[in-house]
Amino acid sequence: MADKPSKYDKRYLAAVDAAAAVFADKSYHGSSTLDIANRLDIKQGSLYYYFRSKEEALEAVCLEGIKHQVEHLESVIAEQVSIAEAVTMLLRYNLQSLMDRADYMIVFNDDRQAIPLERRGRIREQSVIYHKLMEDLFVQAQGQGELSTELDPHILVRALTGLISSVFSWYHQKNEIDVDKIADQYSHIFLSGCLR
Amino acid sequence: MADKPSKYDKRYLAAVDAAAAVFADKSYHGSSTLDIANRLDIKQGSLYYYFRSKEEALEAVCLEGIKHQVEHLESVIAEQVSIAEAVTMLLRYNLQSLMDRADYMIVFNDDRQAIPLERRGRIREQSVIYHKLMEDLFVQAQGQGELSTELDPHILVRALTGLISSVFSWYHQKNEIDVDKIADQYSHIFLSGCLR
Amino acid sequence: MADKPSKYDKRYLAAVDAAAAVFADKSYHGSSTLDIANRLDIKQGSLYYYFRSKEEALEAVCLEGIKHQVEHLESVIAEQVSIAEAVTMLLRYNLQSLMDRADYMIVFNDDRQAIPLERRGRIREQSVIYHKLMEDLFVQAQGQGELSTELDPHILVRALTGLISSVFSWYHQKNEIDVDKIADQYSHIFLSGCLR
Amino acid sequence: MADKPSKYDKRYLAAVDAAAAVFADKSYHGSSTLDIANRLDIKQGSLYYYFRSKEEALEAVCLEGIKHQVEHLESVIAEQVSIAEAVTMLLRYNLQSLMDRADYMIVFNDDRQAIPLERRGRIREQSVIYHKLMEDLFVQAQGQGELSTELDPHILVRALTGLISSVFSWYHQKNEIDVDKIADQYSHIFLSGCLR
DNA sequence: TATGAATGAGATTTCATTCAT
DNA sequence: AATGAATGAAATCTCATTCAT
Numbered sequence A, B, C, D: 001m002a003d004k005p006s007k008y009d010k011r012y013l014a015a016v017d018a019a020a021a022v023f024a025d026k027s028y029h030g031s032s033t034l035d036i037a038n039r040l041d042i043k044q045g046s047l048y049y050y051f052r053s054k055e056e057a058l059e060a061v062c063l064e065g066i067k068h069q070v071e072h073l074e075s076v077i078a079e080q081v082s083i084a085e086a087v088t089m090l091l092r093y094n095l096q097s098l099m100d101r102a103d104y105m106i107v108f109n110d111d112r113q114a115i116p117l118e119r120r121g122r123i124r125e126q127s128v129i130y131h132k133l134m135e136d137l138f139v140q141a142q143g144q145g146e147l148s149t150e151l152d153p154h155i156l157v158r159a160l161t162g163l164i165s166s167v168f169s170w171y172h173q174k175n176e177i178d179v180d181k182i183a184d185q186y187s188h189i190f191l192s193g194c195l196r
Numbered sequence E: 001t002a003t004g005a006a007t008g009a010g011a012t013t014t015c016a017t018t019c020a021t
Numbered sequence F: 001a002a003t004g005a006a007t008g009a010a011a012t013c014t015c016a017t018t019c020a021t
Helices: A010-026 A033-040 A044-049 A054-079 A083-100 A102-114 A121-143 A153-174 A179-194 B010-026 B033-040 B044-049 B054-079 B083-100 B102-114 B121-143 B153-174 B179-194 C010-026 C033-040 C044-049 C054-079 C083-100 C102-114 C121-143 C153-174 C179-192 D010-026 D033-040 D044-049 D054-079 D083-100 D102-114 D121-143 D153-174 D179-192
Strands: none
Touching (some): A010 A033, A010 A054, A033 A044, A054 A102, A083 A102, A083 A153, A083 A179, A121 A153, A153 A179, A153 B153, A179 B153, A179 B179, B010 B033, B010 B054, B033 B054, B083 B121, B083 B179, B102 B153, B121 B153, B153 B179, C010 C033, C010 C054, C010 C102, C033 C044, C054 C083, C054 C102, C083 C121, C083 C179, C102 C153, C121 C153, C153 C179, C153 D153, C179 D153, C179 D179, D010 D054, D033 D044, D033 D054, D054 D083, D054 D121, D083 D102, D083 D121, D083 D153, D121 D153, D153 D179
């Protein structure tokens, strides 16, 4: 095997994409490397030029899945908008991502736990960062009197991510969602209860 | 072979229980029938005295998983309490179930989609009933002026079930949760935004 | 287990019959002891009261299958009819047997070779007797000038049994056969040939 | 995995051949895929590179088994010889095939019924063609006054194929046969009868 | 870069058989 | 005379992975 193809190689990206599509469709454990190869129109063995293992493919998909979320959350924080606006932006972005990069979102959501703990480090890391950033956002909002201090910031994080995740099962059924309407109503439900 | 042992047979129940525990621990696709047999302290082949297939075991676990939820939702509706009370009861019951019957809840939540569509009928049925009942609850509350009519009942259902599901990933990490506190805060978040 | 039930016990006969039916339907190797038990409306384990093994069931069916054939051939010989009449009687009897005891005939025909050589003794014995008797019949007819001496009696036996067996595949397709017509025409072909 | 290797690939042909040999020896149901793999000197799982299932291997063997027979029958018909010659040619060819490709002939004869009806299409097709061609041959001979019109062509087909099949059980016992002698005597019996 | 051919380990499933009750 | 519960061995099949070409 030659060196691992660069992350930015077009073919490599196509391979990650194929893996995402297959995993999203049949779940990680329900997919075979043959499925991925078929989708790429290459032979099964050739996959190993791109990934050292099936697990590595999952990892690549999951990392790709969370990357944008963290980046987006960081940009929202940087903008220093009100908590109400921030929450709405987050919901909207997540819903839009589900439309735009459904496979990656779904795989990250459903299958990341299939990566064995020893190797889950980088994803866990990103996950932890994501939760921490969100928690900070709430803590800060509480500090600025925007948010009720009676609510545990940890619980707020869970509640909001739960709301976000709920859209997945929705998407599974409908395959199309009204981003604006749902973002608005979810924001309303979540915020009216929390704002002070 | 005898006829399939009765659903109320103690040993059969133990087999379903073992399947639930194993699936919850390693996910359906990640578990082997050998794992289940080992947990029951019988030989692998003997499992097939209880289940015709691994899939049938999953089905049994999932059905058991949702049954109680539907029953509880029905009982809540029968009590004709206010929507605020109803939501709190639901949240509390779900959280408590996660404590009491974590395995069944987790398997239902994470693995029911592993049952191929052709065989998912009975579970789907219960799921649909569950969602429908909850939607009716909201519609009725809106009719009685308890709930804001600006919110789409369908979205309310998703939001509440999303909130409920969010507890699972939590549980995965902590294994112990403060039922009262979370139920209270979740109710507050959800309700203050919805109540009229 | 108590003593083996008598060969003449009604229940034992029913068990042999069930085995014959199942084997005829799905072939020996394609049948399971459960299939037989189901047909008898007893549980799988209970079969072992009647047979020490699945193989013993096959043996019983096969023995029953050939018994009548030998007896009939003996009676035909005893009657000292012409070879032409003898052949016709044999064909007719075989065709009729296929109608009356199709299961036994089919199992004997298709599955007797599944009995391992060590245990095939009794059936082989009957088979050999059958062939020998038939060969003698032809030899005697040649001695009496009824039959062309240019034909090897051994080959004549094969040819006639081949003709007889051919009816099986027929039966498999049609399930009903015109005994008289086929016996007549087969006799004619065998005895006088097709050429005009 | 690559695409299924071509039908004309040498290794694929060797795999079919091994399957034929094993099935002929122990019957389809009595053989295991391990037996076939052993004969090819590959590991059991590797067989599945050539066949998608054990059944597909049987199908391949059976198709190969009947193909030549149909082709030969067609060539005999094309030669427009007398019916007497045609019958002799058929018998001779079948006996010779039994010598040359015994495994395929035996498997086709004994085990084709193990292919479930849904998948038996292509073999059935060939079988039907074979019978139809032979029937036409007889009908034509009757039209030309060569053959007694009192005999049902359908029955003639059965009789001749029965004669042909009878050689199999023979072969099972002897493993070597005198092609010329048997073909001659069988032709004689079929065409002119045994009576003096 | 890619493939054809295989492997090895494990998965699910089947089934004849046993035996205490 | 029959059954419920199990066993153990084998069978078919799947699949991630390897590697020479």
